[in-house]
Every structure is written in structure tokens, then in C-alpha cells.
Amino acid sequence: MRPVSGLTLLAAGAAILAGTGLVFGLILSPPDAFQGEYVRIMYAHVPSAATAYLAVGTVAVASLLYLWKRRPAYDRVAHSAAEIGVLFTGLALASGMIWGKPVWGTWWTWDARLVTTAMLFLIYIGYLLVRELAEDSERGARMAAVIGIVGALDIPVIHYSVSWFRTLHQPASIVRGDIQIAPPMLMALMINLSAFFILYAFLLVLRVRLARLEDARAAAALGETG
Amino acid sequence: MTPPVAIALAYGIVWGGVLLYLLRLRRRLRSARAEIPPATASTAKARETLGVR
Numbered sequence: 001m002r003p004v005s006g007l008t009l010l011a012a013g014a015a016i017l018a019g020t021g022l023v024f025g026l027i028l029s030p031p032d033a034f035q036g037e038y039v040r041i042m043y044a045h046v047p048s049a050a051t052a053y054l055a056v057g058t059v060a061v062a063s064l065l066y067l068w069k070r071r072p073a074y075d076r077v078a079h080s081a082a083e084i085g086v087l088f089t090g091l092a093l094a095s096g097m098i099w100g101k102p103v104w105g106t107w108w109t110w111d112a113r114l115v116t117t118a119m120l121f122l123i124y125i126g127y128l129l130v131r132e133l134a135e136d137s138e139r140g141a142r143m144a145a146v147i148g149i150v151g152a153l154d155i156p157v158i159h160y161s162v163s164w165f166r167t168l169h170q171p172a173s174i175v176r177g178d179i180q181i182a183p184p185m186l187m188a189l190m191i192n193l194s195a196f197f198i199l200y201a202f203l204l205v206l207r208v209r210l211a212r213l214e215d216a217r218a219a220a221a222l223g224e225t226g
Numbered sequence: 227m228t229p230p231v232a233i234a235l236a237y238g239i240v241w242g243g244v245l246l247y248l249l250r251l252r253r254r255l256r257s258a259r260a261e262i263p264p265a266t267a268s269t270a271k272a273r274e275t276l277g278v279r
Contacts, residue, residue: 018241022237026233026237036229037229037230037233038229038232038233040229040233041232041233041236041237044236044237044240044241045236045240048240084247087243087244087247090243091239091240091243091244094236094239094240094243095236095239095240098227098232098235098236098239099232099236101227101232102227102229102232199244203247203248203251206248206251206252206255207251209255210251210254210255210258213255213258213259213262214258216262217258217261217262220262
């Protein structure tokens with residue numbers, strides 16, 4: 001019998017937690033006193049945003065390591081995490097807009113949390129474009145690493161925007177152990193957060209593997225022509 | 227927008243987006259594995275690292 005790989009375990013863990021998260025988020029958790037049933041969107045929106053934070057944090061750390069050590073492996077991790085970060089930032093923005101329309105009465109408003117999140121989305125789209133458009137891939141990787149590190153500075157701005165500015169977006173429900181959310185809702189949120197974090201790890205491993213294959217393919221092509 | 231419509235739309239976009247990305251990733255992986263010359267992934271360790279069977 002073949003041993004079960006770490007990747008299979010990650011996929012299984014993400015699938016089981018995602019299924020459980022859907023049951024808790026859509027059925028077992030109660031409606032909110034003010035938002036009603038719309039609160040259920042939070043169980044997809046908040047984990048998407050948190051996963052985007054995690055991906056951007058990965059980009060920043062891997063980019064710093066790449067600039068320091070110049071090992072392609074760090075660059076592959078940064079590039080892969082950036083792509084996944086763009087995906088989850090986009091999903092957080094989209095799900096937030098769907099929640100905003102019925103609850104706030106508008107799809108979009110120039111609120112500090114929304115604007116700084118949209119900025120993060122654009123910064124990392126720029127990161128991916130720089131990599132695609134650079135003629136010298138090493139130079140592109142270095143430029144992207146700088147963008148990745150500077151772009152990550154937007155994360156604390158996004159996080160504290162609800163405290164620093166007068167915003168429409170509600171403040172954080174969990175601040176340093178102070179939990180202002182009902183236990184069944186917290187449970188649904190935590191299960192979904194865990195599911196998204198494991199899903200992120202799974203996607204990152206797959207995406208890094210693809211980056212490694214693409215590098216090997218490029219090196220092989222160079223060997224053939226050179 | 228009624229709650230069921232908004233919830234279905236939000237979950238559909240989030241999970242649909244993740245699924246589409248995953249499918250695209252798998253397609254790109256398959257294509258990269260198919261194009262890689264056998265000599266590049268000849269050792270057992272290299273094959274395991276690159277996920278080439």
C-alpha cells in the first residue's frame with residue numbers, strides 16, 4: 001500500500017473542514033440580531049480576507065529571504081503565494097460587496113477598509129504583472145520581491161483602518177482575547193477559518209510544485225538551445 | 227436581494243473561484259509534467275519533488 005502523502009492529508013483536511021464549515025455556517029449557526037441571515041456570508045468573507053492576509057505575509061517573508069539569500073526556492077514560494085493572495089483578496093472583495101448591497105444598501109463605498117483592500121488587490125496584480133513582463137526573470141523576481149514586501153505594509157493599514165478612520169465597516173469582533181461574537185457564530189467562523197488556512201497550504205504546495213516544474217522545463221529548454 | 231440569493235451568490239463566487247483556480251492549477255501541472263524531458267526528472271528524489279509519476 002502506498003503511504004499517504006502530506007498533500008493528500010492537506011486536501012482531505014481542507015475538504016472535511018470545508019464541509020463541516022458549510023454545515024455550521026449555513027445551517028447550525030443562528031441568524032444575527034441586526035443582519036439576519038446575511039451574517040452567513042461572513043463565514044465565507046472573513047476567511048477569504050484572512051487567507052489573503054496569510055498569503056501576503058508569506059510573500060513578504062519569502063521575498064525578504066529571497067533578497068537576502070538569493071535562493072530561487074524562496075522566489076517560487078513568494079510568487080506562488082502572491083497568486084493565491086490575489087485570488088483570495090478578489091474573493092474577499094466580491095463576497096464583501098454581495099454582503100454590502102443588502103446590509104449597507106450599496107455594492108461599494110469609499111470606505112477606508114474597502115479602499116485599502118482594493119489597493120492590496122491592485123498592488124499584487126502589479127506584482128504578478130511585473131513578473132510576467134520582465135525580460136530578465138531574475139531582475140523581475142527582485143523587483144517583484146520589493147513590491148511584495150512594500151505591499152505587505154498595507155496589511156496593518158487594512159486591519160487597523162476600522163480603528164484609525166471613521167468607517168462604515170464594523171470593527172473587529174475578536175481583539176486580543178476580547179470576543180464580541182456569540183459562541184455558535186464563533187465556532188462556525190473558526191471552522192471556516194481553519195478550512196481556508198488548510199486549503200491555502202494545499203494550494204501553495206501545488207503552486208510551488210508547478211513553479212518548480214516550470215523552472216525545470218525552462219532550464220531544460222535552455223540546455224537544448226545552449 | 228433576498229438572503230438566500232445573496233448567500234448563494236457569495237458562497238458560489240467564493241467556492242466557485244477556489245474550484246476554478248484549483249482546476250486551472252491541475253491543468254497547468256499536468257501540462258508542465260507532460261512537457262518536462264524525462265532526463266530532468268530521472269532520479270527518484272527529483273521525481274518525488276516535482277510530483278512526476
